[in-house]
Amino acid sequence: MKIKIKMTTHGDDARKYKNVMDFASNLNPYGVSKKTLQAVTNNLNKISQYPDSDCTELRKELARYNNINPENIIAGNGSAEIIRLFCEVFLNRGDGVLITVPSFSEYGANAKLFGGKIEYVGLNPYDNFKIGVDEILNKVNNNTRIIFLCSPNNPTGKLISKEDVQKIVKENPQTHIFLDEAFIEFSKQNSLAEEVEKYKNLFILRSMTKFFGLAGLRVGYGIGNKNLIKRLSDLKLVWNVNSLAQIAAIESLKDEEYIRDSKDLMGGEKQNLFKKLSVIPGIRIYPSDANFFLINIKDTGLRSHEMKMKLLERGILIRDCSNFRGLNENYVRICVRTREDNEKLINAIKEII
Ligand SMILES: Cc1ncc(COP(=O)(O)O)c(C=O)c1O
Missing domain, CATH: 3.40.640.10 (Type I PLP-dependent aspartate aminotransferase-like (Major domain))
Incomplete structure (x- = not known):
């Protein structure tokens, strides 16, 4: 007997949207070497x-x-x-x-x-x-x-x-x-x-x-x-x-140079993004050992899909985490990108909440 499994949505929906800054897929912002x-x-x-x-x-x-x-x-x-x-x-x-x-x-x-x-x-x-x-x-x-x-x-x-x-x-x-x-x-x-x-x-x-x-x-x-x-x-x-x-x-x-540069970028930018997001009222950002952050947005009054849509209107794609087992519509995930992109994300979040 065949077992049916439901396809899950991942953070890979950047292809659906044209010209968005992809904060959802957790990829190296330098792209390929x-x-x-x-x-x-x-x-x-x-x-x-x-x-x-x-x-x-x-x-x-x-x-x-x-x-x-x-x-x-x-x-x-x-x-x-x-x-x-x-x-x-x-x-x-x-x-x-x-x-x-x-x-x-x-x-x-x-x-x-x-x-x-x-x-x-x-x-x-x-x-x-x-x-x-x-x-x-x-x-x-x-x-x-x-x-x-x-x-x-x-x-x-x-x-x-x-x-x-x-x-x-x-x-x-x-x-x-x-x-x-x-x-x-x-x-x-x-x-x-x-x-x-x-x-x-x-x-x-x-x-x-x-x-x-x-x-x-x-x-x-x-x-x-x-x-x-x-x-x-x-x-x-x-x-x-x-x-x-x-x-x-x-x-x-x-490509050792690419590996080193990617690690360096992550080190500095990650800290900067964490610091700036953590002082925005209503945002609870969890410390992370990776190139992305989980954020609880309950106190902003927005739900995850609302925040996703509002940021999309500003050309920014984030991951709505409501379909993760163990999370709900209070959670979104964003990844670390270049300084310029990260600043755009921070300003956009400040604008919408
Ligand atoms: C934790 C984890 N493991 C594995 C994968 C699968 O990645 P890939 O098949 O592209 O190597 C992903 C993709 O998002 C992931 O988040």
Whole structure:
């Protein structure tokens, strides 16, 4: 029997609107690296050939970048493909799945698709949505097959400490701990990639969409123990990452200047935006370890869709967070862009409330 899942709206609706400043998709405001763009342009003739189905060169470059081995890596058509594949390979009908909320909706959608029995663990807004490790541990039972964690978490921006992840991993050797680090490059914490050989039940998800600006080409990857990666690779779709995507990803990972500049921009601009937004009456902005902020706008008297529409009239797109499980119409999310764009956002918000 086929299970129906409802498609969820993400923060990717910038395509629907012309000439808007996109504060919703959480992408690097620099866009793609110039060297990457050049490499793609130089290799357009590759589209008449099949890509390398094993992504051999890309996995080598990812291994260098993450200080691990290529055998620990599987590449995907965006990290969204890896979420789907992971559920397909490791979930049996009726298996328990734990998901903290609010978080990225694809974990639940895909777990449901493959028959997972989902239990949600709510993050507490009064504790800045910090992850409750004991709460998670208390909910695990013999049937729990996967625990989905996201660090920094979308949409709250909160990191999970290395110690907290290790505690969950160590205490649940029979359960897969799926740690989504799609936004890790924007944070000050290192990826836990190197831990996967030590902990066989730890799997890490990474994306080249957000920090490297490859949203349209689709490149993501998973990092795990060799045997686990082999099981995923045996079932993945053949030729899943196209030739230009592989070339673009390799070039982006090599562009150290772009990586450094992007990190620098984020550091300074993020602080500036936080400071200026937090003094606007009615705005409660949560501290974030990522390139975006969750904001509670209840005291402005506006609801999330009203604020979204009012800002759209001013050419600014933000994420209405009312469809996140665990949030409601009191929440919106905005990402950090360049100084000029951020100032426009701040002034527009002041105007409408
Ligand atoms: C936390 C998180 N993980 C994964 C993804 C999927 O990204 P992609 O498939 O573009 O790599 C997203 C997209 O918004 C996300 O927010």
